[in-house]
Amino acid sequence: MEKKQFQAESKRLLEMMINSIYTQKEIFLRELISNASDAIDKIYYKALTDSTLVFDQDHYYIKVTADAENRTLTIRDTGIGMTEEELEANLGVIAKSGSLAFKREHESKDGHDLIGQFGVGFYSAFMVADEVIVRSRALGSERAYQWQSTGAEGYTIEPCDKQDVGTEILLKIKENTEDENYDEYLEPYRLKAIIKKYSDFIRYPIKMDIADQEDQTLNSMVPIWRKNKNELTPADYENFYTEKHYGFDKPIKHIHLNVEGSVTYQAILFIPETIPFDYYSKEFEKGLELYSNGVLIMDKCSDLLPDHFSFVKGMVDSDSLSLNISRELLQHDRQLKLIAKNIAGKIKSQLLSLLKDEREQYEKFYNSFGRQLKFGVYSDFGANKDALQDLLLFHSSKEQKLVTLDEYVSRMPEDQKYIYYATGDSIERIEKLPQTELVTDKGYELLYFTDDIDEFAIKMLMTYKDKEFKNVSSGDLGIEEAENQTQQEQQENQELFAYMTTQLSGKVTNVRASKRLKKHPVCLSTEGDVTIEMEKILNAMPNNPSVKANKVLEINPQHEVFHSLKAAFENDKEKLNLYTALLYNQALLIEGLPLQDPVEFTNDICKIMV
Numbered sequence: 054m055e056k057k058q059f060q061a062e063s064k065r066l067l068e069m070m071i072n073s074i075y076t077q078k079e080i081f082l083r084e085l086i087s088n089a090s091d092a093i094d095k096i097y098y099k100a101l102t103d104s105t106l107v108f109d110q111d112h113y114y115i116k117v118t119a120d121a122e123n124r125t126l127t128i129r130d131t132g133i134g135m136t137e138e139e140l141e142a143n144l145g146v147i148a149k150s151g152s153l154a155f156k157r158e159h160e161s162k163d164g165h166d167l168i169g170q171f172g173v174g175f176y177s178a179f180m181v182a183d184e185v186i187v188r189s190r191a192l193g194s195e196r197a198y199q200w201q202s203t204g205a206e207g208y209t210i211e212p213c214d215k216q217d218v219g220t221e222i223l224l225k226i227k228e229n230t231e232d233e234n235y236d237e238y239l240e241p242y243r244l245k246a247i248i249k250k251y252s253d254f255i256r257y258p259i260k261m262d263i264a265d266q267e268d269q270t271l272n273s274m275v276p277i278w279r280k281n282k283n284e285l286t287p288a289d290y291e292n293f294y295t296e297k298h299y300g301f302d303k304p305i306k307h308i309h310l311n312v313e314g315s316v317t318y319q320a321i322l323f324i325p326e327t328i329p330f331d332y333y334s335k336e337f338e339k340g341l342e343l344y345s346n347g348v349l350i351m352d353k354c355s356d357l358l359p360d361h362f363s364f365v366k367g368m369v370d371s372d373s374l375s376l377n378i379s380r381e382l383l384q385h386d387r388q389l390k391l392i393a394k395n396i397a398g399k400i401k402s403q404l405l406s407l408l409k410d411e412r413e414q415y416e417k418f419y420n421s422f423g424r425q426l427k428f429g430v431y432s433d434f435g436a437n438k439d440a441l442q443d444l445l446l447f448h449s450s451k452e453q454k455l456v457t458l459d460e461y462v463s464r465m466p467e468d469q470k471y472i473y474y475a476t477g478d479s480i481e482r483i484e485k486l487p488q489t490e491l492v493t494d495k496g497y498e499l500l501y502f503t504d505d506i507d508e509f510a511i512k513m514l515m516t517y518k519d520k521e522f523k524n525v526s527s528g529d530l531g532i533e534e535a536e537n538q539t540q541q542e543q544q545e546n547q548e549l550f551a552y553m554t555t556q557l558s559g560k561v562t563n564v565r566a567s568k569r570l571k572k573h574p575v576c577l578s579t580e581g582d583v584t585i586e587m588e589k590i591l592n593a594m595p596n597n598p599s600v601k602a603n604k605v606l607e608i609n610p611q612h613e614v615f616h617s618l619k620a621a622f623e624n625d626k627e628k629l630n631l632y633t634a635l636l637y638n639q640a641l642l643i644e645g646l647p648l649q650d651p652v653e654f655t656n657d658i659c660k661i662m663v
């Protein structure tokens with residue numbers, strides 16, 4: 054059977070390509086500048102093997118000229134140029150990349166990789182131009198040719214005059230429409246911004262006449278991430294941070310990576326010092342700048358950073374990414390996943406060494422972004438908790454400063470079963486909590502949780518180095534002497550506690566003798582998973598899930614008040630009711646919980662005064 058070739062309707066193909074593959078029109082300039090840079094690189098390559106050719110960097114540049122009056126934009130290069138046949142082959146056939154063919158012939162060994170590979174970028178010019186005229190003179194040729202096209206209607210090629218080797222691409226910029234302002238592509242400052250954004254690290258100078266300055270070079274040219282770390286000073290990194298507008302602060306640390314192996318990439322990452330104003334809001338977008346071959350592909354690639362490191366700023370450059378023809382990133386790219394994983398590991402080890410060697414700096418960082426790390430422990434059902442637990446810090450009752458979990462556990466006395474913590478709005482408040490008395494009396498260290506995420510994160514962690522976490526206000530504290538003593542009181546006064554529990558029904562689930570109080574008469578504790586602090590936080594949420602903690606009113610059997618309760622239970626139930634209400638309200642106040650009826654509370658106090 055005869056095999057037939059597919060026929061492409063090239064007119065329709067071109068139209069489709071021009072109008073549907075790019076999401077942003079401004080990238081036409083990136084594509085044309087990348088082509089110009091490739092054309093210069095080709096001379097560089099040729100010079101490597103051709104001794105009659107000398108590549109003197111100073112002779113090569115790209116020049117962008119806007120003529121608003123005549124609505125033309127010209128991109129000129131001093132590159133290798135195209136012969137008549139090459140104009141025909143490269144610009145007359147869609148998806149034919151002369152650069153890809155060239156690349157296959159000349160293996161790159163020194164990072165001078167050509168950018169072009171798909172053979173479509175050039176046509177993006179038709180997104181902003183009605184007509185494109187290419188004048189080109191190839192290296193080693195005496196003649197120049199002109200390729201001219203209005204897009205879908207086809208093209209013509211004819212001889213023309215051009216003195217120097219290279220290519221000149223003239224775009225006749227479209228008239229404005231209702232939806233589209235094409236004038237901006239004739240405006241020098243706008244053009245400069247587009248060039249800075251995408252083509253800042255093109256190796257050759259990109260020049261433009263702006264205001265009174267002729268031939269101003271717009272791009273930085275040398276990507277500092279390709280430089281040797283030893284050649285760079287801290288100031289170089291700081292300047293880069295500022296120039297790239299990563300932040301207004303001075304970064305705490307930079308990470309310069311040059312990774313080769315199963316995945317190859319370079320990156321410069323920064324750990325900022327201060328929180329961006331929108332950081333903890335939903336407007337904040339995490340991500341790193343992503344470059345392929347020094348050309349910007351994406352300005353916020355979120356897949357490169359896990360949420361728990363969303364504060365990191367910086368860029369990644371890799372030649373091993375799979376791009377689609379619009380030079381946008383292919384989703385689910387395996388290489389990208391590898392890079393992201395690698396980067397997360399590097400950030401973590403940098404933070405760990407900061408914690409180890411520059412504690413003060415780490416604490417500065419932690420004050421800004423520690424909350425994000427704790428969110429990281431909690432979210433995704435704790436998937437990242439093991440990776441993050443050693444980066445956490447909490448205020449310690451013993452040290453009166455932030456300590457790591459490892460520091461806490463390493464100095465636990467042998468008889469201490471749990472890692473104890475207490476929750477509250479501030480350190481000062483927690484210090485006064487009656488529930489902490491027994492634990493601190495025992496000489497045990499206590500961690501203070503003042504951030505609303507703290508307890509949620511710790512519940513997700515459950516244990517650290519096999520030690521369970523214990524809220525001083527909930528359940529059994531695991532301290533034995535206290536256990537035996539209160540057990541007796543509890544049994545002897547069963548009826549009193551049962552009576553008080555009935556009095557407080559709906560408010561507490563139990564009243565009992567406290568194991569944790571030493572000097573204070575009462576406190577609230579909880580039974581079950583939900584603590585009072587968690588109840589407060591959950592109930593403050595917008596979709597109020599109305600979660601209730603099972604509260605227990607604990608009475609200190611060693612306190613004198615307890616004798617009054619016992620006496621009232623025997624002789625005067627009304628007095629006992631009054632005392633019960635008073636003690637319950639006091640316990641609420643200590644916890645920072647609202648009183649249901651403050652007027653009744655003050656009346657009750659007056660009753661015992663008169």
Ligand SMILES: Nc1ncnc2c1ncn2[C@@H]1O[C@H](COP(=O)(O)OP(=O)(O)OP(=O)(O)O)[C@@H](O)[C@H]1O
Nearest residue numbers: 088092143150151152169170171172173174175220
């Ligand atoms: N300024 C130029 N100087 C010399 N050759 C050029 C120039 N612009 C384009 N070409 C030639 O035309 C070909 C097609 O260009 P086009 O931009 O469509 O694709 P590409 O650059 O190869 O690939 P990509 O679509 O990935 O950018 C190039 O491969 C190159 O051979």
